[in-house]
Amino acid sequence: MISAVDWQQEQERLELVMEKLRSRIAEWEPEVTGLHDQVADIRKRFWEEVSVNTSTDEDFEETFYSIKQQEALLSERERSHRLRMQRFNSMKRLLSSPYFGRINFQEDGLILSEQIYIGVSSFIETDGMSFLVYDWRTPIASMYYDYSPGASAYETPGGLITGTMTLKRQYQIRDGQLQNVFDTSLTIGDELLQQVLGKGADSQMKSIVVTIQKEQNAIIRNDKSRMLIVQGAAGSGKTSAALQRAAYLLYKHRDRLKADQIVLFSPNPMFNSYVSTVLPELGEENMQQTTFQEYLAYWLGSTMRLEDPFEQIEYILTSKVSQEYEARMIGMKYKASEDFLHALQNYAQWLEKEGMCFHSIRFRERELITAEQMNSQFYSYDSSIRLVNRIALLQEWLLRELTSLERKEQEANWVQDELDYLDNEQYAEAYNALLKKYQREAVVFDFTEQYVEMYGELRGKEQGEENVFDLTLQQEELLRRMIVKEHFKPLRREVKRFMFIDAIGLYDQLFGDDAAYRKMTNETEVPDQWPEICKQTREKLKSSELFYEDATPFLYLKELVEGRRTNTEVRHLFVDEGQDYSPFQYVFLKRLFPRARMTVLGDFNQAIFPQATNLQEADSPLIRLYGEEETSLIHLVRSYRSTHEIVEFTKLLLSSEEIVPFERSGKKPYLLKADSSEKRASRIMEDLAALKVEGFDTIAVITKTAAESREAYEALTIQGCQALRLITKETLTYEKGTLVIPAYLAKGVEFDAVLMYDASSRTYHRESERKLFYTACTRAMHRLLLYSIGEWTPYIQALDTSFYELGQ
Numbered sequence: 001m002i003s004a005v006d007w008q009q010e011q012e013r014l015e016l017v018m019e020k021l022r023s024r025i026a027e028w029e030p031e032v033t034g035l036h037d038q039v040a041d042i043r044k045r046f047w048e049e050v051s052v053n054t055s056t057d058e059d060f061e062e063t064f065y066s067i068k069q070q071e072a073l074l075s076e077r078e079r080s081h082r083l084r085m086q087r088f089n090s091m092k093r094l095l096s097s098p099y100f101g102r103i104n105f106q107e108d109g110l111i112l113s114e115q116i117y118i119g120v121s122s123f124i125e126t127d128g129m130s131f132l133v134y135d136w137r138t139p140i141a142s143m144y145y146d147y148s149p150g151a152s153a154y155e156t157p158g159g160l161i162t163g164t165m166t167l168k169r170q171y172q173i174r175d176g177q178l179q180n181v182f183d184t185s186l187t188i189g190d191e192l193l194q195q196v197l198g199k200g201a202d203s204q205m206k207s208i209v210v211t212i213q214k215e216q217n218a219i220i221r222n223d224k225s226r227m228l229i230v231q232g233a234a235g236s237g238k239t240s241a242a243l244q245r246a247a248y249l250l251y252k253h254r255d256r257l258k259a260d261q262i263v264l265f266s267p268n269p270m271f272n273s274y275v276s277t278v279l280p281e282l283g284e285e286n287m288q289q290t291t292f293q294e295y296l297a298y299w300l301g302s303t304m305r306l307e308d309p310f311e312q313i314e315y316i317l318t319s320k321v322s323q324e325y326e327a328r329m330i331g332m333k334y335k336a337s338e339d340f341l342h343a344l345q346n347y348a349q350w351l352e353k354e355g356m357c358f359h360s361i362r363f364r365e366r367e368l369i370t371a372e373q374m375n376s377q378f379y380s381y382d383s384s385i386r387l388v389n390r391i392a393l394l395q396e397w398l399l400r401e402l403t404s405l406e407r408k409e410q411e412a413n414w415v416q417d418e419l420d421y422l423d424n425e426q427y428a429e430a431y432n433a434l435l436k437k438y439q440r441e442a443v444v445f446d447f448t449e450q451y452v453e454m455y456g457e458l459r460g461k462e463q464g465e466e467n468v469f470d471l472t473l474q475q476e477e478l479l480r481r482m483i484v485k486e487h488f489k490p491l492r493r494e495v496k497r498f499m500f501i502d503a504i505g506l507y508d509q510l511f512g513d514d515a516a517y518r519k520m521t522n523e524t525e526v527p528d529q530w531p532e533i534c535k536q537t538r539e540k541l542k543s544s545e546l547f548y549e550d551a552t553p554f555l556y557l558k559e560l561v562e563g564r565r566t567n568t569e570v571r572h573l574f575v576d577e578g579q580d581y582s583p584f585q586y587v588f589l590k591r592l593f594p595r596a597r598m599t600v601l602g603d604f605n606q607a608i609f610p611q612a613t614n615l616q617e618a619d620s621p622l623i624r625l626y627g628e629e630e631t632s633l634i635h636l637v638r639s640y641r642s643t644h645e646i647v648e649f650t651k652l653l654l655s656s657e658e659i660v661p662f663e664r665s666g667k668k669p670y671l672l673k674a675d676s677s678e679k680r681a682s683r684i685m686e687d688l689a690a691l692k693v694e695g696f697d698t699i700a701v702i703t704k705t706a707a708e709s710r711e712a713y714e715a716l717t718i719q720g721c722q723a724l725r726l727i728t729k730e731t732l733t734y735e736k737g738t739l740v741i742p743a744y745l746a747k748g749v750e751f752d753a754v755l756m757y758d759a760s761s762r763t764y765h766r767e768s769e770r771k772l773f774y775t776a777c778t779r780a781m782h783r784l785l786l787y788s789i790g791e792w793t794p795y796i797q798a799l800d801t802s803f804y805e806l807g808q
């Protein structure tokens, strides 16, 4: 604690800042309340300000520029209103706690030392110069996280500023009241961190802005490398640091970076909701959040049934070891590898010479254009033209062919039948509808391009030979054309969407036999069990299904043929639980977001999928992705989530020396053997009740699989356990309370207490499941309880008994 005099001074300063905040808020309030209405009003009046006149080319041009001008004005006003609103909201957020830290800094060469108060956003005097509070993301505030009192420095765009930190202080301010003040010599005082970490788990992740640690600050502020890899122990704050980093980037590049230009890839949809409140808490808009599966489903889900990663892991965990199982496991690894990626690239080159697969274009039970015709057209193009360009040429050719076939089709009997079907009234109605459609299209336009296009088309039609608007033209011919056009629309749409390419056939062809595969891909080796791998893959494809391990390669192959899809808007990509993505998926992401920097956070010790990527080993594919020069690697070893006792226990499960617990004590993990399933359930009931009495209200009963979760849920419900929530891969949000959850869905989140439903050797005996077990145990913040019927898993049997307590 600080001296009484200092306390008094701090108290007075706080009152002063609070007073200024309140009066600034009161001053701004009327204006800000009106801003929303003003924007709505500008939008409403938008068309009143523009006079739409398209009679002559000059009028058209004038209209065009007038729209553009109005549009620019509107977006400028919206931007400035948004900024004002943001600043107003930040001031309101400061009201309950204007700052949490302070340093005194004397810059070298200057006599006066400056007092720098640090909070979640800046608050500046009306002179626009004096900072009453500095935003935690300002360059000068970085010293608060990086240094203890003494020599210190910070980077500015103009270079490094050096000096001496003469004081470092922390504040706890609640509802505008000073509660605690500590002077600290450590980076961020352990006392405060102790308090924060001792609290209960929440259904939503919290911001760590007040207690960011030095090594985490390095992650948050890294703005140099194209690729930032963070390998960090369970509970070391990877996700927390990533979210702070997003907030930092949005602040630092606020003039050009928008929240939707940052994308976070999460392990599952529930995790999305778990982390979704951190950025808004820090006063920033949320970034885009998605899962890899969502992306795959977007592009492939309408035509194929996709296995998701959770189905895949269920297969891995529940299937009996057999030849098929082994083959599938080998297949998973191979299809995740860079070798397979190169094989597909070579295959695409081979397709330039032969082997393309097409679907014929069919119409009314007839083949309009056959696959053979497409094939010979495709291979008639100059062989120096790249595959994707040739496909584009073929696409153009097909559209032209459709136009001429469309013309011929107008004479077909079925068209006459449709025409005959119309009575006089319908006939006239159809014609009028047609006319109206053109008129409507001529006035409804979406600013620029569409307008220009529509206008040109309309004029062309008015002046052209066809003279669409000449009412004397034979209505029947016009209607014939329109009837055929309507029927051909889906065919054109399919061609535009490349549906004439038989993508399944192309992928299927790869899995014919060993020799053909080598020829098509230039691969010298095929993995063991290749015939079985081929058989399994083809069987799935036959029913338009894809294994999870096939989905990314399949989409990649489609892109090699159709042309790649890229998103050039996104500037920052965050991949959480990065160890669970394959090298193949990383290359895919890099291609997909060519202008983005990547931040990958993960822990190889928690790699539960066979396609895992080691983030840090010397020749990691991840380092190769952008090359060593462009890659920074940060290692986090301190674990903040769990008590010292839980960390010591869990780290032994892996014999890992690399994890250092934060010194927070609790009870040792507690192990209980029961004689029967009923006894275990009734014991868990008792323990749940006791944990609740102790004040823990976020508790997870963690199982290995979804089936075991259902079993546990039923067993506990029969025992009378109420308000239990069964979590499945479809669950979208967490809530406080007691959950039953499979281990693979608990990734990335945490609970006050974890109860491992079945830690027996019957359930966990394979070496490959050790990391899953470890991941589940490391979800516990305060208490870890393990149950078994019969022998303990060998992972526990190997442990020294002093690391846990045995229950009776």
Ligand SMILES: Nc1ncnc2c1ncn2[C@@H]1O[C@H](COP(=O)(O)OP(=O)(O)OP(=O)(O)O)[C@@H](O)[C@H]1O
Residues within 6 Å of the ligand: 193, 196, 197, 206, 208, 211, 212, 213, 216, 232, 233, 234, 235, 236, 237, 238, 239, 240, 241, 603, 640, 641, 747, 748, 749, 750, 778
């Ligand atoms: N600097 C910090 N100050 C306060 N709390 C922290 C800090 N760093 C981490 N924590 C807390 O530690 C817990 C674990 O953090 P987080 O979930 O970010 O870790 P992680 O490395 O992503 O974990 P995992 O890999 O096990 O999912 C969270 O409760 C988080 O709030």
